[in-house]
Amino acid sequence: SAVISQKPSRDICQRGTSLTIQCQVDSQVTMMFWYRQQPGQSLTLIATANQGSEATYESGFVIDKFPISRPNLTFSTLTVSNMSPEDSSIYLCSVEVTGMNTEAFFGQGTRLTVV
Amino acid sequence: AQKVTQAQTEISVVEKEDVTLDCVYETRDTTYYLFWYKQPPSGELVFLIRRNSFDEQNEISGRYSWNFQKSTSSFNFTITASQVVDSAVYFCALTHTSGTYKYIFGTGTRLKVLA
Numbered sequence: 135s136a137v138i139s140q141k142p143s144r145d146i147c148q149r150g151t152s153l154t155i156q157c158q159v160d161s162q163v164t165m166m167f168w169y170r171q172q173p174g175q176s177l178t179l180i181a182t183a184n185q186g187s188e189a190t191y192e193s194g195f196v197i198d199k200f201p202i203s204r205p206n207l208t209f210s211t212l213t214v215s216n217m218s219p220e221d222s223s224i225y226l227c228s229v230e231v232t233g234m235n236t237e238a239f240f241g242q243g244t245r246l247t248v249v
Numbered sequence: 250a251q252k253v254t255q256a257q258t259e260i261s262v263v264e265k266e267d268v269t270l271d272c273v274y275e276t277r278d279t280t281y282y283l284f285w286y287k288q289p290p291s292g293e294l295v296f297l298i299r300r301n302s303f304d305e306q307n308e309i310s311g312r313y314s315w316n317f318q319k320s321t322s323s324f325n326f327t328i329t330a331s332q333v334v335d336s337a338v339y340f341c342a343l344t345h346t347s348g349t350y351k352y353i354f355g356t357g358t359r360l361k362v363l364a
Binding site for chain 2 (some may be wrong): 167175176178179182211218226227237238239240241242243245
């Protein structure tokens with residue numbers, strides 16, 4: 135299993151500013167994922183972050199808006215840049231732990247409100 | 250293409266009633282995994298079950314049971330004798346075993362259990 139800590143748990147930000155969300159895992163993992171959950175919606179994958187390489191972004195998400203760092207096997211950050219009210223969402227960090235009972239583990243999420 | 254459909258947007262039941270949440274999936278892969286996650290009001294995603302495509306055995310865990318039928322591409326979730334604490338949004342998800350283990354989530358079903 136994996137325990138994931140996300141910071142901050144929530145924030146209210148002014149439009150035009152940027153927020154960096156941190157994700158810390160209690161064990162080394164190869165792949166980390168960042169998801170966005172807009173109000174009342176499902177989870178949408180933003181990008182996959184592998185240590186030592188550039189993040190891979192899904193369609194509709196770009197590095198300039200959502201830069202990601204993955205400096206080591208237990209940590210990643212997602213920055214939401216130049217925020218607008220449309221960026222108000224829950225952002226979740228996730229890791230995949232391979233093995234007999236492969237499942238994705240999720241952080242508790244960062245609830246972002248942009249005003 | 251891969252897709253997960255949860256046609257029920259919201260369900261309300263009275264405590265102690267049984268309730269079934271539907272999940273229909275599409276995939277071209279022969280090997281894949283299906284999941285159910287619970288998202289309580291606090292926002293975190295709680296893993297409930299993982300099923301691989303070769304295991305069609307139904308599973309029961311306490312008041313929870315899952316019915317996986319490949320013939321109809323369905324993976325339905327039943328809560329027996331529902332309780333108020335079961336109130337949450339439930340997500341069905343699909344991932345394939347090749348590539349980056351990307352999760353495809355359904356749009357979720359909001360379950361309200363009334364006392």
